[in-house]
Amino acid sequence: MDKKIEELKKDIQCFHIKTSDDLETFRIKFLGKKKGIITILFKELKKISIHKKIIYGKIINELKKEVQNKINIFRSKNEIKNDKELKFDPTIPGKSIEIGSRHPLSILKNRIIDISTKIGFTYVDGPEIEDDWHNFTALNIPIFHPSREMQDTFFLCKNPDILLRTHTSSVQIRYMKKHDPPFRVLSIGKVYRNETISSRSNFMFHQAEGFYIDKKVSFSDLKETIYYLITSLFGEAKMRFRPSYFPFTEPSAEVDIYCNNEWIEIMGCGMIDPKVFKNVNIDSEIYSGFAFGLGIERLALIIYQIKDIRIYFDNDVRFLKQFKSEF
Numbered sequence: 374m375d376k377k378i379e380e381l382k383k384d385i386q387c388f389h390i391k392t393s394d395d396l397e398t399f400r401i402k403f404l405g406k407k408k409g410i411i412t413i414l415f416k417e418l419k420k421i422s423i424h425k426k427i428i429y430g431k432i433i434n435e436l437k438k439e440v441q442n443k444i445n446i447f448r449s450k451n452e453i454k455n456d457k458e459l460k461f462d463p464t465i466p467g468k469s470i471e472i473g474s475r476h477p478l479s480i481l482k483n484r485i486i487d488i489s490t491k492i493g494f495t496y497v498d499g500p501e502i503e504d505d506w507h508n509f510t511a512l513n514i515p516i517f518h519p520s521r522e523m524q525d526t527f528f529l530c531k532n533p534d535i536l537l538r539t540h541t542s543s544v545q546i547r548y549m550k551k552h553d554p555p556f557r558v559l560s561i562g563k564v565y566r567n568e569t570i571s572s573r574s575n576f577m578f579h580q581a582e583g584f585y586i587d588k589k590v591s592f593s594d595l596k597e598t599i600y601y602l603i604t605s606l607f608g609e610a611k612m613r614f615r616p617s618y619f620p621f622t623e624p625s626a627e628v629d630i631y632c633n634n635e636w637i638e639i640m641g642c643g644m645i646d647p648k649v650f651k652n653v654n655i656d657s658e659i660y661s662g663f664a665f666g667l668g669i670e671r672l673a674l675i676i677y678q679i680k681d682i683r684i685y686f687d688n689d690v691r692f693l694k695q696f697k698s699e700f
Contacts, residue, residue, distance in 0.1 A: 378429075378433075378436070382436065382439075384410075385403065385436065385440055385443065388402075388443075390447050396447055399443070399444070400440075403436075403440045411433060411440065414429075414433050414436075415433060474694055474696045476685070476693065477673050477677055477685070478579055478673060480696060481673050482579065482669060485561065485602075485606075486561070488606070489557075489559045489583060492598070494559040495557065495558055497544060497558055497559070498544070498560060498562060499541070499544035499548075500538070500543075501538055502529065502535065502538070503535075503536060503537070504534055504536075505535075505536070507546045507547060508536060508538050508539060508540075508542075509521060511649065511652040511653065512620060512649060513620045513621050513646050513649050514620045514621070518620065525539065525566055525567055526539055526565075527566075527567055537564075538565065539565065539566055540582070540666060541580045541582035542582055542664070542666065544560040544582060545558070545560070545584050546652070549586070549655060554586040554587055554660045554662070555585075555586060555587035555588070555660075556586060556587075558583070558584055559583045560582045560583075561579060561581045561669065562579065564577070564579070571682075572680065572682060572683065575682055575686075582664065582665075583598075583665050583666075584645065584663065584664040585598070585663055585664075586645070586662030587660065587661075588661070589661065590660075590662050592624070595642055595663035596614065598663070599628055599640070599642060600612070603628075603630060607632075607675075610630045610631070610632070611631035613628070613629050614626040617641060619641055619643055620646070621645065621646055621649050622642070622643025622644055622645060623643065623644060623646045623647075624643055624644060625643035626642055626643055627640070627641050628640045632675055639668075639672060640666060640668075641665070641666055642663065642664065642665035643663065644661065644662070645662045645663060645664055650662075670682050
């Protein structure tokens, strides 16, 4: 046994592995399940005394570790884990990659941008942290207007002049100050209002704001634009305009669509007030224009038949996976 073990040690050390075939030959020779040399030695331990079995068993285990270590060293140097990885079968189907999902609000935002750009609107963005002038004053919202109170607006750093924008209409002011008419502009972004969170409202939501300024723009142009937008989103839909009031438009209206046997308000709109034009140095005697604003979350509730607005922000994968087809 001793002589056989000494020869086996030399054989293990002198065996040169250069290729993957050599590696497999080396493995089978020493560790093969049926004819491997070390496997046979373990079987022969049954024939000797318990005292010698303990001694030689330890020696044979060391030899096995030496063989395995030599195999591992070669594999690590050649980045080989097993023989199966050395063979490539082009007929084996590849692993499918799971397609991700877009958030329903992102899907709807992109749809509105695509629909609007087809009729000449340019998409722009603006800051979410605003000052009082752009968010209120320039939009003809007087100092005593209720929306200036703390229950509606998030003011920052105890500064009554700095706040989180309450609507994307502030983008309208910033754009009109820097550009001369005519122009059609669309802006979509987050807005913030100090409201109670429920299934139908949240303190943060997304608003789409569109406005068009040119010579001789009329309320008829506004109605045709909104009709195009709604039919592009919902298909042929029954809709109505109701008189309303907004400080920055005159006349003003709210738009409803008939859905699930009830009228649902989806946006506010109107002709831009001459006082707003005056604040951005646009001559209201020459130019006129309209503006409209709609909440993305509310539209998504209707289009995707979602019952609770809070699910948009839950990061529930089961919910998001439903929108794979909309990618």
